[in-house]
Amino acid sequence: MGLLSCSISETITPSLLFFFLFCFIGFATATFNVTTLAFDEGYNPLFGDGNLVRSPDGHSVRLLLDVYTGSGFISSRMYQHGFFSAKIKLPSDYTAGIVVAFYTSNGDVFEKNHDELDIEFLGNIEGKPWRFQTNVYGNGSTNRGREERYNLWFDPSKEFHRYSILWTAKNIIFYVDEVPIREVVRNDAMGGDYPSKPMSLYATIWDASSWATNGGKYKVNYEYAPFTSEFKDLVLDGCAIDPIQKFPNSTACSETDTWLESRDYAVITPKSRSAMRRFRQRYMYYSYCYDNVRYPITPPECAVDSNEKQRFRNTGRLRFGGSHRKQARMERARRKRRSRAAAVSDDQTDM
Template sequence: MGVSSNGLVGKLLVLNLVMVVVVLVMSSTAYGAGNFLEAFEPTFGGNRVRVSGPQNTQLALTLDRGSGSGFRSKREYLFGRIDMQIKLVPGNSAGTVTTFYLSSDQRTGRHDEIDFEFLGNLSGQPYTIHTNVFSQGQGNREQQFHLWFDPTQNFHTYTILWNPQLIMFKIDETPLRVFRNYENEGISFFPKVQPQRIYASLWNADDWATQGGRVKTDWSKAPFSATYRNFNIDTSPNGAWRTHDLDANGRMKLRWVQKNYMIYNYCTDWNRFSQALPPECKKSGV
C-alpha cells in the first residue's frame, strides 16, 4: 500500500522526535538516574550507611557513640554541577556535622576541596552553613550563613556548581556564595586542575562544631540521622553549567542572602588576616 506525502512527513517527524529523545537520554550525565548504589560507595560507618527507596534513590547516614558514617562517588570529576537533596539531623543536633563536598586526593598534601558543612545546634537554634574552598592544600576561605528555613523538616536541594570561571554554592537555586577565578588578574588561588570526588558524611565534632565547642553532643538523643536523595551529576560538555553565572535576579538574591543571613566572611576578618587579606578579597563577587 502506498503512503501519502503527508503520511510520510508525519512518520519522519515522529522518527526524528524519537531520535532526539534517545540522544538526550544517552547524553544525560545524571549518573544512574540517582541510583546511589551505582554512583557511590561507603567510606566509613558500615551498616550506618543505608540505601533505600525505589531504584536506590535515597541514602541515610547515622551517627551514634560507635561511629559516624560517610560515602563518596566512585568516579572523579573535573568541573560540573552537583545537586543533592538533603534533610538534616532534626532536634538537638549540637556537636554533629553533616557534609556534602568535593575533594581531590588528600594524600598528596596539596588537595583541592569545595565544602558544604552543616553544623548542628541546640533545638530551636539555627544550623550554621559553613562553606570553604581549598586550592593546592590551602584553605581559609570560609563564609558562614544561617538559613531562612528549617533544613530538618523537608528536603532541600544543595548545589555545587564548579566551572573554570567560578564556584557557586546554591540552595534551592538561590545563590549563597560565588567564588571566582581571577587567574587572568594574577591571582592563582582556584581549584582547576585536580579532579575531585563527591563526598558526604555525618560525624561528631563537638570539640568545635557548636558555638566553638562550648555545646557538646547529647548522646541521649542518638542515633542521629541525615538523609540524602535525588542527586544529579551534570558534567555534559555542552551543559549550561559550563558558562553559568549570575544574572540580574541571581545577583539580587545573592545580595539578599549575604545581607540577611551571612554570619562570617573571611574577607572582613582583619583580626585573622592582620597582615593582609587574601588577594581575591579586593575583587567583587567573591
C-alpha cells in the same frame, strides 16, 4: 524551593500580607534542569557501612551517627569540574556537635596539596537557627581557609532542600535550593589556590564536638542518637576522570566544560544575583574577605562590596554580633537619633 520560611497569624493585616508576599517571592528562583541518579549509579559507601541505609528503590540514602561511628559515601568516579547536588534533610532535635558535610575533595589522592569545596552544617541546639559554612581550598592551602558562615532561613530538619556546588575552570558557585549564596571567580592572582585537580564528591556525618557548635561549647549528646541525615535526588554533572589519571589531558574535558558552563545553574541572572545579595545581607555572619586581622591583605579573589563590608568588624564578624533583624533595629535607632539631632539643630537655628 528557595523560599523564606514564614508564618502568619489567623488575622492578616495589610502589613502582614506584605510581609508574607515578601517572604514568598524574596528568594524564589526557577528550578534547575538536572538529571538525578540512583545511589548505585554514581556512589559507593565510604565508611560506617552499617550506618548507611539505602531506600528500597535505591534513589535515596540515610547516613547515621551513633556512639560507635558516623558514616559517609563517595562518588564512584573523580571529576574535572562539575555540578554536584543533592536534596538533604538534616537530623532533628538536639544536634549540637554534629557536622553533616557535602563536599568535593581529592585529599585521598593528593595528601599534601589537595583541593576541596565544602558545605558543612554545624550542628544545632533545638529552637536556634541552623548555621552552616562554605569553604574553598586549593593546592593544600588549608592555612588560608576561605570560610563564610551563614544562618539558614528555614529549619533544614523539617523537609528536604537542595544544596549544590558548581565548579568550573572559571568560577565556583554554592547554592541553597536554587539561590546562589556565594561565588568565587577565578583570577590569575589566586594561582594554585584555585582548585584545579580532579575531585570526588563526598557526603558524611560525624562527631565534631571540639569545634562545630559555638566553637565547641556544645557537644554531641548521644542520648538523642542515632542522628540521621537523608540524601535524595542526587546529581553528578561533569567530566568524569579515571582515578588513576591524576593529571588529565588539558583538552580531555573541553567539550564537557563547554556544556557545563552553558547550563542554567552556571549562569547567575540579574534576578539570581539580587537574591544572592539579599541572602548575604540577611544571613551571612562571617566572611574571611572582611577578616583583616587574619588577612591584613585582602585575598585576591575577594570582590569586596563596600555596603556589605560596613556590616562587619575587622575580624570578619558582624558588627552587632546578631541577626539581620538586630542590625535593622540598630540602624533604625541610629536614623532616629540622627533625625532628632537634625530637628534640635533646626530648632536652634530658628531661635
